[in-house]
Amino acid sequence: MGLNVTPVREISPDTLLDRANALISTYKTASNPELIQQLPQAAAELGDLCPPPDPATGLHVLRGLNADDSGLGATPSSWSDASPTRTAEWDVVMLLLASAMGRPFGWEGQQDGRLVHDIVPSRGHEHEQTGASSTVTLAAHNEDAFHHRRAHLMLLGCLRNPDQVATSAASVRHADLDDADVEALSAPVLPILPDDAYDKARHSPLEPPRVPTLWHGEDGLCLRFDPAYTPLEQAGADYRAAYGRLCRELDRVKVGVRLEPGDVLVIDNDAVVHGREPFRARYDGTDRWLKRVNVRLPDRDRPSAEAAEHGYGQQPIDPYEEG
Numbered sequence: 001m002g003l004n005v006t007p008v009r010e011i012s013p014d015t016l017l018d019r020a021n022a023l024i025s026t027y028k029t030a031s032n033p034e035l036i037q038q039l040p041q042a043a044a045e046l047g048d049l050c051p052p053p054d055p056a057t058g059l060h061v062l063r064g065l066n067a068d069d070s071g072l073g074a075t076p077s078s079w080s081d082a083s084p085t086r087t088a089e090w091d092v093v094m095l096l097l098a099s100a101m102g103r104p105f106g107w108e109g110q111q112d113g114r115l116v117h118d119i120v121p122s123r124g125h126e127h128e129q130t131g132a133s134s135t136v137t138l139a140a141h142n143e144d145a146f147h148h149r150r151a152h153l154m155l156l157g158c159l160r161n162p163d164q165v166a167t168s169a170a171s172v173r174h175a176d177l178d179d180a181d182v183e184a185l186s187a188p189v190l191p192i193l194p195d196d197a198y199d200k201a202r203h204s205p206l207e208p209p210r211v212p213t214l215w216h217g218e219d220g221l222c223l224r225f226d227p228a229y230t231p232l233e234q235a236g237a238d239y240r241a242a243y244g245r246l247c248r249e250l251d252r253v254k255v256g257v258r259l260e261p262g263d264v265l266v267i268d269n270d271a272v273v274h275g276r277e278p279f280r281a282r283y284d285g286t287d288r289w290l291k292r293v294n295v296r297l298p299d300r301d302r303p304s305a306e307a308a309e310h311g312y313g314q315q316p317i318d319p320y321e322e323g
């Protein structure tokens with residue numbers, strides 16, 4: 001994977017950290033609903049500290065936050081063991097960054113509905129296609145591709161990455177695809193099934209909707225892609241061949257981002273797929289540890305047919321939803 005080609009945006013964190021700590025001293029943890037209601041206003045006061053990534057690249061790394069991990073304690077052995085107070089500063093910083101770009105949201109069936117997810121390797125999940133895996137390559141995917149209300153942007157904040165494990169990222173806008181393939185892959189031919197992180201949705205009796213893999217968005221070509229959960233065998237030979245060419249192109253243009261403690265990777269989830277290289281989990285409290293936040297951009301459009309999808313019964317938790 002090519003390194004050092006990801007745009008880095010230096011941020012000066014003083015105001016952000018002051019704001020985060022002021023919120024924590026009043027509201028204690030990032031899951032406090034009153035704190036969540038304060039976020040849009042608090043983020044507006046930060047100005048244009050962190051605009052969304054340039055559509056041409058679809059990602060950037062925000063650098064400049066504190067890399068000191070001495071107060072964090074041991075990396076939890078699973079998301080459910082993470083302490084809401086020990087990483088409150090990180091959680092609120094992630095939510096402020098998310099709120100400066102759009103609106104953070106969570107999922108009913110993901111990590112207890114929290115807005116900030118802990119991504120750590122977990123025993124028994126080593127071979128899964130989820131963020132809790134380690135031994136296997138996490139194949140390139142759009143986050144929550146099975147769902148019509150998936151994030152427009154995804155933030156990954158790095159608390160620890162001692163073995164410099166690379167997150168991979170590939171923009172469909174860098175892929176060299178011919179017009180016939182773009183047209184073929186724009187037809188709603190195959191469903192994308194819920195991933196292993198969503199137990200209830202995986203057992204949904206609802207008929208999986210067939211969805212386009214590619215479409216043209218306002219800023220350029222977009223994709224909805226998760227081959228690990230796509231029953232490709234249900235498609236005809238021409239479609240399978242075009243899908244295979246897309247996979248190879250995404251693999252060709254991917255970059256490896258070895259996040260350093262304090263980095264926040266921002267990914268446009270309509271233009272860029274992400275994954276992760278395999279690594280050996282340590283399970284000794286020093287493991288890799290990321291924080292993840294999903295972000296909605298209220299003005300971003302998606303294909304109108306998505307509005308009729310059922311999302312396999314999985315509901316977003318959107319604290320800012322109107323009505």
Ligand SMILES: O=C(O)CCC(=O)C(=O)O
Nearest residue numbers: 119131166167275276292
């Ligand atoms: O561990 C990583 O670098 C990415 C994991 C991932 O796909 C995710 O958290 O959504």
Ligand SMILES: [Fe+2]
Nearest residue numbers: 131142143274
């Ligand atoms: Fe992911």
